[in-house]
Amino acid sequence: MLGKLLRKVRTTVLRIALWLLKGLNARRARRAPGPDTGTVRILLLHAYGMGGTIRTVLNLAEYLARGRDVEIVSVLRTSEQPFFDIPPGVRVRFLDDRTTTPGWAGRLLSRFPGPFVPGEENAKSSFTLWTELRLIAYLRSLRTGVLIATRPALTVMTALFAPPGVITIGQEHVTLGTQSPAMRSLFKRRYGRFDAFVTLTEADREQYAKLLKGDPPRRLLQIPNAIPELDGCISHLDEKTVVSMGRLVYAKGFDRLVNAWKTVAEAHPDWVLRIYGRGTEERRDRLQARIDDAGLSDKVFLMGSTAHVGVELSKSSIYAVSSRYEGFGMTILEAMSRGLPVVSFDCPNGPREIITDGRDGLLITSKKAAALGEGICRLIADEDLRRTLGRNALITATRYDLDTVGARWDALLADLQR
Known part of the structure; x- marks a missing residue:
């Protein structure tokens, strides 16, 4: 009863305040x-x-x-x-x-x-x-x-x-x-x-x-x-490293990326995945537990946040995007500006507007983690394709300078x- 009364009072006060604001704006508009x-x-x-x-x-x-x-x-x-x-x-x-x-x-x-x-x-x-x-x-x-x-x-x-x-x-x-x-x-x-x-x-x-x-x-x-000005240089694409970046939140889908790495680890055990980003202690512990349970502790590494995004990108050969949705996908462009081909789920909304499938990256239409893993494996196994996509990624990035x-x-x- 008291809560209902308080809500009613609050609504009345807000309506009066907005009415007064409308009058003030009318006076302001004239001057x-x-x-x-x-x-x-x-x-x-x-x-x-x-x-x-x-x-x-x-x-x-x-x-x-x-x-x-x-x-x-x-x-x-x-x-x-x-x-x-x-x-x-x-x-x-x-x-x-x-x-x-x-x-x-x-x-x-x-x-x-x-x-x-x-x-x-x-x-x-x-x-x-x-x-x-x-x-x-x-x-x-x-x-x-x-x-x-x-x-x-x-x-x-x-x-x-x-x-x-x-x-x-x-x-x-x-x-x-x-x-x-x-x-x-x-x-x-x-x-x-x-x-x-x-x-x-x-x-x-x-x-x-x-x-x-x-x-x-x-x-x-x-x-x-x-694209902000980044440190680091253009990647030589010869490091056996895949990188991904973003906050450790549900939207970024890093749990799916860990699952995808099971496919990669079986086919290419000498490659590693580095995930850069900050999250709550609970989320980090949960993701680390998933890595450990999958037997990937020596293959997948949670690197924490970094102020040297360009340097870390230049030390890798492929950029992976496992997001469930994106507002835009800024890290995709940052990776492209360092010559990295991108393998990304075709999630709403940004990746498909940045990546041209088969030209500067790969868009994975399936939502299954294994499909993302197979896309990464394709670029690992085909060095010529990896380098071609990387060169084209540099061209794409120039449209966003x-x-x-x-x-x-x-x-x-x-x-x-x-």
């Missing part, structure tokens, strides 16, 4: 300056963390900072130093700095969950009431410039609270098909407020076009991530300034 794309702010959950989204956003920020004032706005700070280098000329601002002790208001409000980030969002546990209020205050403080939000928790807040006069762009790094019905319903209600919404793959753009057809954003388009992809962002910003 809003003209569009300005010379200042770009990019919202990240935690700029000092480790992950594909963070790395690719920093890469984009580096390009945009060549001719613009660019600031990364990190909602959280949980570590003293960044995992990735911050590009020169790019500032970083933190809204909820958890490396320091907040004042009494921050301590009090951090005990409560916030009302605006939906419970279905994976990052919900990272947001407290204090975090949400800090983000809202920041959004309402803006007067002009471009604001790019990079994950659902940030896109839904930006669409709701960013004031008139600010050019808003939503950028999605995870495929729409992985979102819950509740999240998709929220996107449908709010994303029409964006000046532009950018997906990484054409398949995802088409899905969003169907979802938002009743109230689309001003621009809905696909722009892939650009920073200048090529950055020019598409230039064109979008120029379009939005009109």
Whole structure:
């Protein structure tokens, strides 16, 4: 009974707040300056963390900072130093700095969950009431410039609270098909407020076009991530090593890759698999147990995270992708940029838009682990094919260099300034 009453009160308060916000926006709209794309702010959950989204956003920020004032706005700070280098000329601002002790208001409000980030969002546990209020205050403080939000928790807040006069762009790094019905319903209600919404793959753009057809954003388009500058050299493709990279989570399917390696180990016992990526202790222990149970302890190695992605890729000869789904597949391009042929499950959404089967890699249409293993074995046994695919992979990677992809962002910003 009490819980039902509290939910009703919460709903009423939110409706009043949104009504007041609508009135404030109407006043702001009458006095809003003209569009300005010379200042770009990019919202990240935690700029000092480790992950594909963070790395690719920093890469984009580096390009945009060549001719613009660019600031990364990190909602959280949980570590003293960044995992990735911050590009020169790019500032970083933190809204909820958890490396320091907040004042009494921050301590009090951090005990409560916030009302605006939906419970279905994976990052919900990272947001407290204090975090949400800090983000809202920041959004309402803006007067002009471009604001790019990079994950659902940030896109839904930006669409709701960013004031008139600010050019808003939503950028999605995870495929729409992985979102819950509740999240998709929220996107449908709010994303029409964006000046532009950018997906990484054409398949995802088409899905969003169907979802938002009743109230689309001003621009809905696909722009892939650009390959960041990597260390290391082009692989000679003569190491008896296959590599795979990604967080140790269900989506990456490393359990399937271990199963696939049973097929590889039987046919080519002198080859090894190295898996790079960080995960919870529980997930790592579970995956290691699978490796041990399969008798592959001397064939498959969990290497942990690395800041030297290019070096590790250049020391291998094949890149394997066992994902159940991908938002894009940044590591595929990174592997290609080091001349590696890629063997990948043909999973939604990214691999099939990057890899041309039989030209620069192999797409495995079967979902069976053994089929992935057979694809790897094919490249191990056929050195000429491995080298041909590797050469073509280098050509494919050039379509995703920073200048090529950055020019598409230039064109979008120029379009939005009109």
